[in-house]
Amino acid sequence: MKTALEMGAELIDRPPELATKEALGEDVFAHGYREIKKRLGNNGEELEMLVLLFANAATISTDLIDQGINILRGDPALDSAVTTSVYNMWSPLRARKVDTDGCLIPFVPFETFGDPKTLNCDRDSQGEVHFADMSLSVVRPRCMENMDFGLLPQKWMGKKIAPIRSWGGCDVDYEWQIPSVEFWLRKHGFTDHSKDNS
Incomplete structure (x- = not known):
């Protein structure tokens, strides 16, 4: 915040409930938006x-x-x-999770990607x-x-x-x-x- 002020930025202080590890970014963004909208509205400006x-x-x-x-x-x-x-190397097709037996299984059922018979190990096979x-x-x-x-x-x-x-x-x-x-x-x-x- 100190650096931002030195650079001429206008700051928005978060309320304490939005300054925790548990706070979601979406709630912080919505709060910031409401504050910006209020400040611009006071100047007759509209946010694009x-x-x-x-x-x-x-x-x-x-x-x-x-x-x-x-x-x-x-x-x-x-x-x-x-x-x-x-x-592509992190395609959802390659994602796995550990089941109750301690073995790897598909994170997403292969049927989600279409006919499982068409799937292969080429990391580019499903497109970008x-x-x-x-x-x-x-x-x-x-x-x-x-x-x-x-x-x-x-x-x-x-x-x-x-x-x-x-x-x-x-x-x-x-x-x-x-x-x-x-x-x-x-x-x-x-x-x-x-x-x-x-």
Whole structure:
């Protein structure tokens, strides 16, 4: 917050119940939206869309933000645009869970993917597997107004969600992910000290 103030940002303080480990992001976003709407309303301004950035997701750029805004401006029917990375190696087809006997079974029944006889071990056989990589979400106010309308598990995205194609995105939860994020940042012109403006 100190750094944000130094950069000229206007802050929104979370109420205590939204500043816990148990608090859901969707509730924090809805609170922030209501506060922004109130502040803008006092100035006679209207909110066109929100750009949601996540503290543990560093794989963002101004270009990706601009892409998301342009996608929504180009199609009023869309609820949101979110960064996605294609991770075929983590296809739901490959996901397993441990059953009561301690053995691995499909996490999702194979019939969900169609005729099980057509499935194979080629990780690309099911087409691109897009993961919302949680780097960036650009959403319309209607998504905040009616959160229950949205798709699980990220209801703030609404139902008609466009991809902002990226690569290498992920929210950083584990130390082993840091080198991947550093690689992405360097590939996008960042250095240890500053962003290359070229």
